[in-house]
Amino acid sequence: MGVLGAEPWSEEMRKRIEDSTGIKAYDIFGTSELSGPLFTECQSQNGIHIWADQFLVEVINPDTGEPVANGERGELVITTLVKEALPLIRYRIGDITVLNWDECECGRTHPRIMRVLGRADDMLIVRGINVFPGQVESVLMNIPEVGEHFMIIVDRINELDIMKVQIEMTDAAFSDKVTDIMDLEKKVGAALKSVLNIAVKVELVEHGSLPRSMGKAKKVIDNRKI
């Protein structure tokens, strides 16, 4: 088994890791402010259990600071209940997630955070619509022809936001027919549009041409001057 953290990853990424390596992959969550990795998934692999006797967790609307309804997306806020040296009260970690208070399949009643969807500061607003890089990753993971390396580039041209997603070409996707490649770009564009609700221009780029960052990967270039 593997316990994987440090950066948000998607359900589709889990499938890819498990299928290609044969291990079971579990998500782990924590930050250095809270003393490192603290919470992990149980055997059900369906959300990260927060130990509610140790930490008080809330999910809030980042703009108003008010808690959102159960099951709604918002920013995670944590209060430490037993930490003595450096207690934190309603500490805004900056991660966007969904909290689930339902009893887990495993029998535990501690609430679960259902996947970190991204960082609050990673969130892009494109033509008024919230876009998380994690959503793009999820879509790409469901299209086996394309690789996992991508870059979101946002420009403002004639007062209009234009979102482009560059994806690296793979040996599997490459065809020597131009129309095959254009069809693949259209297919990925349509899949992104159905999830993000905005038009996305997809551009396949050469293998190895996108930056490989260590640690927290930077997946967005925002060229808009606001």
Place this chain on the structure above:
Amino acid sequence: MEEKMIKQISLFAENKPGRLANIAETFKESGINIRAFTIAEAGDFGIIRMVVDNPDSAHKVLHDAGFTVSETNVLGVEMEDMPGQLAMIADVLSEKDINIDYAYAFVTKTEKAFLIVRVNDIRGAVKALDGANIRLLDMSDVHDI
């Protein structure tokens, strides 16, 4: 039937300066010679297609250099270097309902012209062109050009 086909090397390239020079340099270092060459452009990317004297080695060299590359079976059709030849070949194929995906031509020092063709039914195309007494290149021809 494979001996009537030739292997084409195709690679994916962004439209960026220096890509071609990079490929040429890679080939020079490996002693690979290009016999025919074309670029299909489509906005921000292009597909470079070429016939080389040693396709298997070219494939390996390019792949190891980090390119996305594939090998495709195509036909090398010998033409007299005179008008009407291309139309004649197209007719032979269309009579058998064979579509040409793409084609490009090159001329050699022997005064012959060659047409490199990718079709949707390569076996059918070999049969049709053979039947019309049109000569097809094999890999040893490519080597000797």
